[in-house]
Amino acid sequence: MAGDEGKGTGLDRRSFLKLAGGILGSAGVYAVLINVKGTAVLDIASGQAAGDYDPNEHYWGFVVNSHNCIGCGKCVVACKQENRVPQRDDCNRTWIERYHLTEDGRVLVDSPQSGINGFVGKPYLKPGEPEPIIDKAFFVPKLCNQCDNAPCIQVCPVSATYKTKDGIILVDQERCIGCRYCIMTCPYGARYLVPADADRSPTGNTSVADKCTWCYHRITKGRLPACVEACPVGARVFGDLNDPESPVRKIMRETRVAVLKPDLGTKPKCYYVGLEEGVR
Amino acid sequence: MDGFAYPNEVQIGWGLIVVLYPFTTGLIAGAFIVSALYYVFNVESLRPLARFSLVTALAFVIVAPLPLLVHLGQPERAVEIFVTPHFTSAMAMFGYIWLFYMAILMIQTWLVFRKDIVTYAITATGLKRRIYSAMALGVYDVSAKSLAIDRRLVKVLGAIGIPSAWILFHGYSGFIFGSVKANPWWSTPLMPIIFLFSAVVSGMALLIILYVAAMGVQRKPLNHDALRSLASWLAGFLAVNVTIEALEVATMMYMQEESWDTVRSLITERLAVSYLGIQLVLGSALPLLALWVVALVRLPQRAATLLSSAGALLTLVGVFAMRWNVVIGGQILSKSLRGFLSYTPEIGGREGILAALLLMALPFELFALITYFIPPWREAPVESSGIQLELNMVEPEFPRPA
Numbered sequence: 255m256a257g258d259e260g261k262g263t264g265l266d267r268r269s270f271l272k273l274a275g276g277i278l279g280s281a282g283v284y285a286v287l288i289n290v291k292g293t294a295v296l297d298i299a300s301g302q303a304a305g306d307y308d309p310n311e312h313y314w315g316f317v318v319n320s321h322n323c324i325g326c327g328k329c330v331v332a333c334k335q336e337n338r339v340p341q342r343d344d345c346n347r348t349w350i351e352r353y354h355l356t357e358d359g360r361v362l363v364d365s366p367q368s369g370i371n372g373f374v375g376k377p378y379l380k381p382g383e384p385e386p387i388i389d390k391a392f393f394v395p396k397l398c399n400q401c402d403n404a405p406c407i408q409v410c411p412v413s414a415t416y417k418t419k420d421g422i423i424l425v426d427q428e429r430c431i432g433c434r435y436c437i438m439t440c441p442y443g444a445r446y447l448v449p450a451d452a453d454r455s456p457t458g459n460t461s462v463a464d465k466c467t468w469c470y471h472r473i474t475k476g477r478l479p480a481c482v483e484a485c486p487v488g489a490r491v492f493g494d495l496n497d498p499e500s501p502v503r504k505i506m507r508e509t510r511v512a513v514l515k516p517d518l519g520t521k522p523k524c525y526y527v528g529l530e531e532g533v534r
Numbered sequence: 535m536d537g538f539a540y541p542n543e544v545q546i547g548w549g550l551i552v553v554l555y556p557f558t559t560g561l562i563a564g565a566f567i568v569s570a571l572y573y574v575f576n577v578e579s580l581r582p583l584a585r586f587s588l589v590t591a592l593a594f595v596i597v598a599p600l601p602l603l604v605h606l607g608q609p610e611r612a613v614e615i616f617v618t619p620h621f622t623s624a625m626a627m628f629g630y631i632w633l634f635y636m637a638i639l640m641i642q643t644w645l646v647f648r649k650d651i652v653t654y655a656i657t658a659t660g661l662k663r664r665i666y667s668a669m670a671l672g673v674y675d676v677s678a679k680s681l682a683i684d685r686r687l688v689k690v691l692g693a694i695g696i697p698s699a700w701i702l703f704h705g706y707s708g709f710i711f712g713s714v715k716a717n718p719w720w721s722t723p724l725m726p727i728i729f730l731f732s733a734v735v736s737g738m739a740l741l742i743i744l745y746v747a748a749m750g751v752q753r754k755p756l757n758h759d760a761l762r763s764l765a766s767w768l769a770g771f772l773a774v775n776v777t778i779e780a781l782e783v784a785t786m787m788y789m790q791e792e793s794w795d796t797v798r799s800l801i802t803e804r805l806a807v808s809y810l811g812i813q814l815v816l817g818s819a820l821p822l823l824a825l826w827v828v829a830l831v832r833l834p835q836r837a838a839t840l841l842s843s844a845g846a847l848l849t850l851v852g853v854f855a856m857r858w859n860v861v862i863g864g865q866i867l868s869k870s871l872r873g874f875l876s877y878t879p880e881i882g883g884r885e886g887i888l889a890a891l892l893l894m895a896l897p898f899e900l901f902a903l904i905t906y907f908i909p910p911w912r913e914a915p916v917e918s919s920g921i922q923l924e925l926n927m928v929e930p931e932f933p934r935p936a
Binding site: 343344345349351361364365405407408409411412413430432433434435437439440442443444446449450460461518519 | 537539540541543545547548602605606607609611612619623625710714716864865869870871873
């Protein structure tokens, strides 16, 4: 073949590959640096935001007493109002489930409008299905479990979901990209996407993930979560797991409690009194 | 809703567009492995398809992230995945793996087509000449020695690409689903392997159809022998794929865990048509039969090609159904294991059927554009302006180490 060394004036192959490698490499280093910086920003957001509140002094826990719940729905109302949760059935930071255990061994569960209007009428039945004889019935309020080993934090590709020093899992909705991986991975259905056409939103952002924060804006000011305050029967109890005298620790000492789906290893910090087998 | 589901589950977060994502990206896998079978593993029978498959893989890898971007609630923040990735997230690695994969495919394509590009740059005139000169990146050395180095680089890149980019990229989308412990229909370590193999078979199937269609449009004769070889490779990969998919469900069935009743109801009632009908019978059993006949029986050339094409088409339908059954199936099954939700894609809107069709068309348009500039099926015209080039019909033969 003629003209063997007919090389052009521009880059040869080797320099081109070198250049390309260099660009990719610097992008990687930049990404690591930004990520380190990103962590620092999160600490500020979680810790020093609320005046003299010191997140290092607390580790919050929640007790739900299923025996006490009367299914009035006041907690759901209070939560929607306090947190500007969209007024839709598919957007909930908390909800109530009703369980009917029938004589023939079936478990019928429903949560009409997430329980916001209380519970009236029959449990969920297929059309024409005979009315079952009910052996046992109870309500189970649900909310974010603020898992110590939270899968939602693990899967968030941009660290928008993070854990504060006092143990609360928060979503930075200015950072969330709306990929919904966290919604898929939460075993408890505690998360939802604020719809693009929502009537309102907790932080004014739409198309981002949202969930219960145990009213972080309230508890860091020494107040109780809105649902706890609204509950007329003391079915919801909130307190500091660091403090042996807190109502939460007291209940956990005096009675037997359980968490939801313990086999998944998420280590929830929401403890249930009177949890029936089969409640998931 | 049938039975009970957590109230927030009524939102089906990952819809049709997310079904499309593993489907379109999966097509890259098959195209890439076919090019690698020739360039890395020296499978001579696939030589007529080597350049074709490389260009196909390139067209699909460039638009790979588009469905994800369309799906994001905040697409303008997508760049955060690249600049501030959260390293424990399986999803965060996507950007880097994709860039790496695309870089490998781009460099490979450039090296393989360099001789064509240089020839066009010398023979073309006007704007085209400028475009080809830019594509040549200033390297005009097409001596036999230089081309032999190119060829070796292509082989090395392919050998690096298979264990890294190829396995990571296609395995990772399976891992995203397989690692969701909250979901019994997703959670299995087999998922990345299932995704990898279904990706390979869908890509090989696409190559068969695209090659037959492109040759028809170009009025060029089909290389029936190469097609038969590809159909045989597809038959083999499809057999492995179906076996692993069956293993997954058989294990669930045999282990009879708490979730089995719900999963059984999902696949035999809720997904009866798309799982039992389309994925298993139409998309697995029938193409398996067709392709194995092509591979084992000496049919007349045209009959073999016809049967391969039919098998390939059914395989594509089956893999799409599989993506649907995984992505949508996993979400219509409530994580409370007490009921089912429903999902019907909307027609319009950002995540509707029209958007999906548009996204599906894009890589084919890109394929048309790329092949306009570097047609893999045509030899570059032998020019007469100084440098003499030896050009082969499809893939120039170079001396390679024995």
